[in-house]
Amino acid sequence: MKIAILGFGTVGKGVYEIVKKANVQTQNLSVSHILVRKNKPRVLKEMTDSIDEIVNDQETDIVVEALGGIEPAHQYILKALEHGKHVITANKAVIAIYLKQFSDAANKHGVKFYFEASVGGGIPWIQGLEKALRIDTVNTISGIFNGTSNFILDQMSRNEESFDEVLAEAQKLGYAEADPSADIDGIDVANKLCISADIAYNINLQDRKKLPIFGIRNITLEDVDFFSQHGYAVKLIGRTHQADNKFDYVVEPTLFAHHSLEANTPDNYNLISLNGETIGKLDFFGQGAGMLPTANAVIQDILDIKEDKDHLKRNFDKKMIYSSEMTKADYLVRANADVGSLLKEYSPTKEGNYYLIHQIPVGKMHQIMQVILKDDDSAFMASLPQDKIKSSDSHLSKQEAVA
Template identity: 40%
Template sequence: MNVGLIGFGTIGAGVVEIFNTNHDLIREKTGKDLKLKRVVDLDIETDRGVDIDPEILSTDADDILNDPEIDIVIELIGGYEPARSFILRALENGKHVVTANKALLARHWDEIMATARENGVRIAFEASVGGGIPVLRALNESLAANRIKSIYGIINGTANYILTRMASEGMEFDDVLREAQRLGYAERDPTFDIEGHDTAQKLIILALLGFGVYVPEEDLHVEGISKIRRDDIEYANNELGCSVKLLATASLDDGELEMGVMPFLVPHEHLLSSVNGVFNGIYITGDFTGPVMFYGKGAGRRATASAVVADCMDIALNPESPLQPGPGVRMVESIREFRETRSRYYIRLDAVDRPGVLHEIAGAFSRHEISIESVTQKGALEGESVPIYIVTHEAAEGDIQSAIREISEIRWVTGEPVRLKIL
């Protein structure tokens, strides 16, 4: 089977490296000779550090899309266009497609899957979530006998690296972000990672395979980590026995799906609490398996390329396999409004240390029927602003938001309060 690769960047170079290094192993495992026939990129002059026959390089995607001898097209250019057009043309021309493009899948899922079905070809996308972690295949195959009850994931290495460094070295967010950018763990514009959008796109794919429902990002509650301070992490760790993690969450309760992205306080005894640095962890609970944990490198040249080539091998082994990612039926009756979700909460606010302030704050919580579990105020001279740390009993998100809005209007409260759910 001939393979065409569109996108000879970091991951594409990893794909070439695997074909070079493990070509014989791939043939032994599939019984077919998977040959990289053509590699297309706008830049075919830069040395990628891998051996490649210059005769197979091209700058024209049509050399792959219109070649009747190419059976599988790998798309690794990312983004929406021209990636969408390339994938649709490949499918319409009867070619199987392998992609790592979570953004495209999250936005154009229905169109891409319908096109694949209409043309009797497969699209595989293991590398779109979790890099080299085989979590999508597990959801689609190994856990297929289960009704999935919940999926919790740390699936953005940049955000997890920042939170880990803040916790281990007592650094503030901005300082760690600059260091992460210097080391190449964060982009020059890190918004997509630190504000939760990358995590949300991956969650959409996980929910599709786990629950059979498509929820576009605009319908999700998505929060990032830029408002978290060092003292939030220190208080969570030292006083509450928790780590702060950016989580993608999706859980099904009596037909109602609750899903979103935001920072959580994760108890130290939970496996996700120990997922640190640039690593990813996905914690899935099935009705028969119970909890199952997937852990590994969520990005990077070699790990992600491994998943891409594995998808090619799966297509080589099962080219006629019907396209039916996910449970095949919608497991969800309705989507729970974010305001209706319930949790215990950690809330940090800054207020001037003076008589009566705590009474006003407590009154706001009481008026919204929120029960307080604990309040801690760090010492300061009277008249100075001081952080106040509050832990609530279980409450509705909408009530918490209303109480925080009221508290923010108190004259002596300074800055913007921060609230995090406790897993």
């Protein structure tokens, strides 16, 4: 089988290297083209700057899109599918928006569109989710979807370093990009959660403007220490539930007891869990990023196509309603302004700069946080784990009542 690779960054290079070096050679795989930008030196004979040359090549069976970003990735993927090429991508940003469009185009043209590497990198998460769906209804998905933010939070707590120090280190190590906003503002998590929810619920979650997303940009070392003193580690979590044709969806910092799996997910690792109605909880853990784990996932998709192993078929056409009130949670909010009045319906208690808010609907809390940020743009919040917080066993026992 002949493979064209669009883009020659981390993922593209990884795919190229594995095809060249590993046992896949014995499987008759080879790289026919590598799409690079016009002004790039063509150091390999496979390199070209013409997408048309690629999609019109009758011998090329599979196009691996490794450009990243929305455009031209979106147009190139569609073009490849329309020209009868199977397409594989690790590009979560473009799939989060166009999954249904790509899937419909692939069906129409009798080819495959696979994207295992887009969520969880080297973790076989998409496949694990699809396999669970073969036999069960998945009601909850929750986890640490972003390696960069996890690396930052882990280093802050382990080395007592500030957010800015660790971010600079992550950028030096290549874990974070020059513009880190997708990672630290929760956008990358939102994309991955969106793809997971689309598959789990068979929906097409395109309009994410209303969805509550809060990242870790404002976290301080003092926050991390305060949570730790109360027995918690903080992690950036994506979470969704469904029930009765409604679903919720949130990306936010969440606290986990020190001995929990989440609290012990180190470095740039990911931990994603699903809950099935009959089969219960399944955990998926591993390196969520990195050249070789991600490229390995792409190659696995290539081999599934070669061996004619179908992935789960979804139409993404079920209609479900997003509910901002479906889930209630306890939150810790740090703000310099007096926000007790904004939150007075939810029995706020206070310790130092931190308000503990009780059983507020998730959507409501995120709305109020937007108001708080207008007064104090350094404010931060984190939810407490939902089913574990009872006042009797809360580690937060020394709160003062807010008058």
